[in-house]
Amino acid sequence: MDSALVMIQVLNGLQLGVLLFLLAAGLTLVFGIMDFINLAHGAFYMLGAFICATLALWLDSFLLAVLLAVPLTFVIGVVVELGIARQLYQADHLEQILATFGLILIADTLVQMIWGPEGLTFALPEILNGQVRLFDDVEFPVYRILIISVGLLVALALYVVVSHTRIGMLIRAGASNRRMVQALGVDIRMLFTLVFAAGAAMAGLAGLMIAPITEASIGMGNEILIVAFVVIVIGGIGSVQGAFFGAMLVGLIDTLSRSFLDDFLRLFLSHQAAETSAPAISAMLIYILMAVILTFRPQGLFGARSS
Amino acid sequence: MIKNFIPGALALIILALPGVGSAESVKIGFVTTLTTGAAVIGNDMRDAVNLAVEDLNGRMGDRDIEVIFADDGFKPETGKQVTDKLVKSDDVDFVAGYIWSHVLLASQKSVLNADKFLISVNAGPSQLAGKLCHRDFFSTSWQNDQTPMAMGAVLSQRGIGKLYVMAPNYAAGKNMVAGVERTFKGEIVGKDLTKWGKDAQLDFSAELATAKASGAEALFVFYPGKAGGAFMKQYEQAGLADKLPLYTVFTVDAISLPKLQQANMKAVLGSLTTGFWGPGLENPQNARFVEGFLKKYGRYPSFYAAQSYDSIFLINSAVESVGGNLQDRDGMRAAMEKADFPSVRGSFSYGANHFPIQNFYLLEVVADGNGNWTTEIRSTVFENHQDTYVADCDL
Numbered sequence: 001m002d003s004a005l006v007m008i009q010v011l012n013g014l015q016l017g018v019l020l021f022l023l024a025a026g027l028t029l030v031f032g033i034m035d036f037i038n039l040a041h042g043a044f045y046m047l048g049a050f051i052c053a054t055l056a057l058w059l060d061s062f063l064l065a066v067l068l069a070v071p072l073t074f075v076i077g078v079v080v081e082l083g084i085a086r087q088l089y090q091a092d093h094l095e096q097i098l099a100t101f102g103l104i105l106i107a108d109t110l111v112q113m114i115w116g117p118e119g120l121t122f123a124l125p126e127i128l129n130g131q132v133r134l135f136d137d138v139e140f141p142v143y144r145i146l147i148i149s150v151g152l153l154v155a156l157a158l159y160v161v162v163s164h165t166r167i168g169m170l171i172r173a174g175a176s177n178r179r180m181v182q183a184l185g186v187d188i189r190m191l192f193t194l195v196f197a198a199g200a201a202m203a204g205l206a207g208l209m210i211a212p213i214t215e216a217s218i219g220m221g222n223e224i225l226i227v228a229f230v231v232i233v234i235g236g237i238g239s240v241q242g243a244f245f246g247a248m249l250v251g252l253i254d255t256l257s258r259s260f261l262d263d264f265l266r267l268f269l270s271h272q273a274a275e276t277s278a279p280a281i282s283a284m285l286i287y288i289l290m291a292v293i294l295t296f297r298p299q300g301l302f303g304a305r306s307s
Numbered sequence: 308m309i310k311n312f313i314p315g316a317l318a319l320i321i322l323a324l325p326g327v328g329s330a331e332s333v334k335i336g337f338v339t340t341l342t343t344g345a346a347v348i349g350n351d352m353r354d355a356v357n358l359a360v361e362d363l364n365g366r367m368g369d370r371d372i373e374v375i376f377a378d379d380g381f382k383p384e385t386g387k388q389v390t391d392k393l394v395k396s397d398d399v400d401f402v403a404g405y406i407w408s409h410v411l412l413a414s415q416k417s418v419l420n421a422d423k424f425l426i427s428v429n430a431g432p433s434q435l436a437g438k439l440c441h442r443d444f445f446s447t448s449w450q451n452d453q454t455p456m457a458m459g460a461v462l463s464q465r466g467i468g469k470l471y472v473m474a475p476n477y478a479a480g481k482n483m484v485a486g487v488e489r490t491f492k493g494e495i496v497g498k499d500l501t502k503w504g505k506d507a508q509l510d511f512s513a514e515l516a517t518a519k520a521s522g523a524e525a526l527f528v529f530y531p532g533k534a535g536g537a538f539m540k541q542y543e544q545a546g547l548a549d550k551l552p553l554y555t556v557f558t559v560d561a562i563s564l565p566k567l568q569q570a571n572m573k574a575v576l577g578s579l580t581t582g583f584w585g586p587g588l589e590n591p592q593n594a595r596f597v598e599g600f601l602k603k604y605g606r607y608p609s610f611y612a613a614q615s616y617d618s619i620f621l622i623n624s625a626v627e628s629v630g631g632n633l634q635d636r637d638g639m640r641a642a643m644e645k646a647d648f649p650s651v652r653g654s655f656s657y658g659a660n661h662f663p664i665q666n667f668y669l670l671e672v673v674a675d676g677n678g679n680w681t682t683e684i685r686s687t688v689f690e691n692h693q694d695t696y697v698a699d700c701d702l
Contacts, residue, residue, distance in 0.1 A: 121536055
């Protein structure tokens with residue numbers, strides 16, 4: 001276990017972290033501000049991936065595909081908010097869960113009808129396909145560095161918007177007390193649409209960034225959404241900062257435990273026992289973390305509300 | 308009166324319905340994965356079954372063939388449910404299919420306890436080859452360990468001393484690892500079993516980084532279905548193509564290759580895999596199958612398709628041998644034990660546990676005459692190879 005490997009695994013953990021953050025940021029805002037549990041948030045992640053893959057194959061340009069796919073998922077977000085999500089804000093959580101679970105099934109089936117069950121894959125431009133030498137013996141794929149950079153930039157932009165602009169002030173106010181914002185005469189419906197669609201666009205961005213690595217496949221959003229929910233619970237519902245630190249924590253713990261738990265357990269378990277128990281324990285670790293945090297801070301690390 | 312009449316009539320109709328077709332037809336339930344990303348495999352198998360039925364002109368021993376496809380949703384519990392339905396409500400004569408070892412293990416009792424024949428078209432878990440072997444169970448594929456055992460032998464022949472192993476964490480993944488460990492003579496310097504199932508791990512960055520740092524001379528992986536494509540892309544992106552040569556089983560196949568070609572993942576060309584079959588294997592039945600499949604569907608069949616095609620011909624040999632008398636189960640069993648049917652793998656025989664005793668080949672990924680990527684047989688690794696678990700089977 002040398003330092004170069006640890007460094008690479010930390011970068012891998014950060015990469016998973018920023019993806020989780022992009023997904024969790026929208027989820028936490030929608031949940032925090034509209035009090036709306038959107039299980040179908042992962043559908044935007046999937047749609048972003050499929051739209052980008054299709055465009056990349058058509059236009060033969062990854063950059064153009066990304067530039068078009070993100071606004072497109074934003075527009076889909078607006079449509080879904082106006083057409084469907086808006087009717088559900090007043091409903092209780094169980095109804096929201098049922099309705100958005102239905103949306104997942106519809107989205108997955110639509111994707112299967114349009115693109116077929118086998119998923120889509122496309123090549124990265126040559127320039128992104130290589131490795132970059134960070135230090136003497138630390139090499140890391142260029143594309144994964146790009147994912148980390150884009151993710152951090154979006155996080156920074158979101159921080160500036162949420163903390164230093166008027167719209168951000170409204171978003172924060174909405175997260176801590178929705179009724180008061182409404183009572184003050186803010187056009188809350190417009191704000192809701194904007195937040196929902198921005199969340200969709202960020203999820204789409206996460207999906208299209210992972211697509212060249214794992215390919216676009218049906219249900220890819222549902223798989224990662226569960227972890228994104230863990231992230232927002234850890235970070236505190238409604239808090240973008242919480243989503244960021246929660247995502248980084250989960251990304252790092254998940255990646256590092258997958259790579260090093262085996263060696264660690266070998267210190268006091270037999271070779272065979274360590275080998276079989278390590279994958280099981282590392283799969284559980286983030287949930288254990290969530291349980292521990294909920295025990296000591298039920299509102300999460302950066303919880304806006306103490307409900 | 309009317310109130311009582313309607314349910315009564317309905318019940319009569321429902322009772323009568325299954326009888327309509329079953330008197331004449333051979334009913335085959337076929338369980339595979341038709342939803343989730345793994346549906347690509349299931350669709351390939353379904354296409355092959357339909358082709359086989361067509362090639363038999365829809366008839367087996369003067370009876371119509373009726374195939375009922377069922378979706379296991381890539382989950383053991385769903386697989387068991389649809390199997391129960393096929394056995395109890397559809398009352399099929401044969402249950403065939405099963406891609407996944409964990410699904411087959413969950414479902415096998417439902418079939419075998421109901422005195423039906425169970426034909427595994429892909430999954431070959433060690434349990435069913437050994438302790439759980441059953442007289443009514445047959446395989447048209449292989450026991451899970453065999454293909455990686457062939458790969459382990461190839462790796463040793465090539466003088467590789469240090470190997471890194473990656474596979475998904477489920478029944479077959481463990482069998483694959485056990486298989487390669489059994490014949491590989493060098494040292495295994497690292498091993499990763501990754502999360503599998505509906506929310507399988509598809510980002511292998513951490514594992515690939517560890518593999519690269521481990522000092523291994525070669526990388527052995529088993530990632531069936533969509534995970535195979537994802538793995539290959541990351542293997543190329545991690546810059547391992549010229550540092551850590553790749554040896555795979557059931558990962559690079561006719562299902563992943565067209566997509567890899569579309570994405571221009573050249574790292575896969577020249578990579579080696581082992582298997583019991585390749586589209587170019589020379590025998591009349593295979594030529595008929597591959598040509599027919601290419602003509603009908605415009606793509607190469609996968610090994611999953613080959614095994615599915617074989618399963619229908621195996622069932623046909625059983626039904627023909629008893630002249631269509633489906634009550635003669637002993638006769639059908641005896642016929643299947645002979646493996647006396649045209650198989651795409653050429654002639655072979657069944658071991659005591661009803662797994663094939665067959666050849667295994669080394670295959671290389673190449674571009675064919677038309678530029679399509681496919682696998683080509685390079686050499687024979689094992690001749691008439693039998694799995695090791697047969698010793699635990701007391702049939």
